[in-house]
Each structure stands twice: as structure tokens, then as C-alpha cells.
Amino acid sequence: MSIYNRKIFQAIAVVLLALGVALPAVQADDDRDGKYVGKYGGENRGKPLQLGQTNSKFQQECSACHIAYVPGLLPAESWRRIMAGLGKHFGSNASLDAEDSKEITAFLVSNASNRWSAPTAPLQITEANWFRRKHGEREIRSSIWKNPHVKSPSNCAACHPQAERGDFSERNIRMP
Amino acid sequence: MATLFLTAQPAVAETPNEIQAALKQEAAGASGFQGFSAARGEDFFKAKHGGEWSCASCHSGNPAAPGKHARTGKAIGPLAPSANAERFSNPKKVAKWFKRNCSDVLNRVCTPQEKGDVLAYLLTVKK
Numbered sequence: 001m002s003i004y005n006r007k008i009f010q011a012i013a014v015v016l017l018a019l020g021v022a023l024p025a026v027q028a029d030d031d032r033d034g035k036y037v038g039k040y041g042g043e044n045r046g047k048p049l050q051l052g053q054t055n056s057k058f059q060q061e062c063s064a065c066h067i068a069y070v071p072g073l074l075p076a077e078s079w080r081r082i083m084a085g086l087g088k089h090f091g092s093n094a095s096l097d098a099e100d101s102k103e104i105t106a107f108l109v110s111n112a113s114n115r116w117s118a119p120t121a122p123l124q125i126t127e128a129n130w131f132r133r134k135h136g137e138r139e140i141r142s143s144i145w146k147n148p149h150v151k152s153p154s155n156c157a158a159c160h161p162q163a164e165r166g167d168f169s170e171r172n173i174r175m176p
Numbered sequence: 177m178a179t180l181f182l183t184a185q186p187a188v189a190e191t192p193n194e195i196q197a198a199l200k201q202e203a204a205g206a207s208g209f210q211g212f213s214a215a216r217g218e219d220f221f222k223a224k225h226g227g228e229w230s231c232a233s234c235h236s237g238n239p240a241a242p243g244k245h246a247r248t249g250k251a252i253g254p255l256a257p258s259a260n261a262e263r264f265s266n267p268k269k270v271a272k273w274f275k276r277n278c279s280d281v282l283n284r285v286c287t288p289q290e291k292g293d294v295l296a297y298l299l300t301v302k303k
Binding site for chain 2: 151
């Protein structure tokens with residue numbers, strides 16, 4: 001190897017090293033409070049997702065047909081909209097009596113995402129920018145989505161067994 | 177305070193037979209009521225009523241067996257009281273689920289006759 005070539009090689013190595021250090025740092029910042037306020041266009045899930053306390057009515061009523069989606073996955077306005085439309089909830093009647101509805105809405109709203117700065121309020125978690133970015137083609141092969149155990153992107157627990165506890169950490173992902 | 181007092185009350189526990197008796201009282205108000213029929217209830221349970229789903233779509237054709245939500249795949253405990261003692265023991269829950277599921281399956285509320293027939297059928301299902 002000529003001296004010239006070695007210099008180029010070293011320069012590339014330095015660049016790669018810098019990238020190698022920088023990339024994980026950027027990823028780690030995904031989950032750091034406050035630093036990147038506009039991350040995911042402001043459609044970012046809350047942090048932390050683990051709940052200090054949960055609500056038994058929420059658990060009982062909202063996990064009969066699907067898993068209990070952690071409130072921090074959507075902003076407060078989304079939960080208000082969802083709770084106001086339970087008579088036609090993704091094609092099904094999921095209506096509650098007024099008292100239960102009030103209690104669950106209060107729980108959802110007070111534990112909603114604290115990092116959502118966009119004026120948006122999607123009805124589906126899978127429509128949020130943070131969700132799309134983390135579940136794009138580069139992250140997950142299309143064959144995974146077609147797996148019968150997955151069935152739908154709304155089935156968090158297919159790959160995140162701790163989803164109902166708000167744990168979506170990468171080390172706890174189990175692809176079927 | 178009133179709310180706190182109310183929620184502190186234990187849920188009124190009833191038996192499927194008590195719930196059946198209440199339905200009978202309701203149904204008897206309609207003209208020509210001749211009692212509930214388990215056979216009619218079974219047909220009703222297994223048939224589609226103009227929509228995409230029947231009762232059996234989620235509760236399985238064998239109500240003593242666990243079911244599975246037709247859309248989400250979430251596990252649903254058996255519906256027959258013989259296989260699941262919690263079923264038809266809480267009038268509030270019974271009313272809530274008949275309201276929701278009749279809306280999904282029939283796009284209307286169920287009549288007391290229909291509810292009573294279905295419960296009569298479920299009570300004949302052995303574990």
C-alpha cells in the first residue's frame with residue numbers, strides 16, 4: 001500500500017469511526033426528553049411510557065377486544081376523539097356508559113404523549129409519524145407483516161410482548 | 177362524593193338464571209310471548225343477520241370453547257356459563273355487551289326474546 005493510499009484509507013477509517021460513534025448517539029437521542037422537540041414532525045410518542053399507576057377501568061374496558069394501548073402512544077386530543085366516537089370504534093360498537101367513559105377519558109388524557117408538539121390528532125397509533133418511521137420497510141421485512149401471528153400492525157404484542165406495560169424497547173422485541 | 181359512594185358498592189352479583197328471569201319479565205310485555213327456546217337461540221347465535229359477523233364469529237361455534245375476536249385475534253373466554261362462571265353474573269356487563277354486539281351483528285338492538293333465546297341456548301351448552 002502506497003503512502004497516498006494509506007492516507008486515504010486512514011481518512012475513510014476516521015470518517016467511518018466518526019459515523020459509527022455518531023449514529024448510535026443520534027438514535028439514543030430519539031428517546032431523550034426535550035432535546036429534539038420537533039422529532040417525527042412533532043408526532044412523537046410520550047416518555048416514559050411505563051405508567052406509575054394504571055386504571056383498572058381502563059384495563060377492564062379497553063383490553064377486551066384488543067390489547068390495552070398505552071396512553072402515551074397518542075396525544076390527548078386523539079384520546080378525546082376516540083372516546084367521543086366509541087359507538088363506531090373502527091367498525092365496532094364499543095360504547096361505554098357515561099360514568100366509565102368519563103373516568104377512562106380522564107386517565108387517557110392525563111397520561112397522553114408529553115412529546116407531541118404537532119397540531120395533529122390521529123385516531124390510529126399506526127398513523128403517527130413516530131410509528132411509521134420505526135416500522136418502515138428498512139426496519140421490518142414485508143414477510144413479517146404477512147405472518148398470521150401478526151395479522152395487523154395494530155397487534156403490538158405480536159412483536160412487543162411487553163406492550164401492555166409500555167415496554168417497546170428493542171431488546172424486548174420478539175419477531176414471530 | 178356521591179360517585180365515590182356508588183363506585184364503592186360491590187357489583188351486584190347475579191346468576192344466569194336470575195338474568196334469564198329478568199329477560200323473561202321484559203319479554204312477557206310483548207304480545208304473543210311463549211317463552212324462550214334454546215333451539216331458536218342456537219340458530220340465532222350461529223346465523224349471520226345481514227352483517228359480516230355472527231355471534232359465533234368471535235365466540236366460536238362452540239360456546240364452551242374459548243373464542244377469538246374476528247378482527248384483532250384477541251382471545252375471548254368461553255361464553256357458556258358451564259365453562260366460564262363469570263358469564264351472565266353481572267347485569268351491567270350483560271347489558272353492555274348485548275348492546276355492543278347486537279349493534280355489530282344485527283345493526284340494531286336485540287329484543288328481549290332474542291336475548292332470552294340465546295341465553296337459554298347457552299345454558300344448555302355443557303362444558
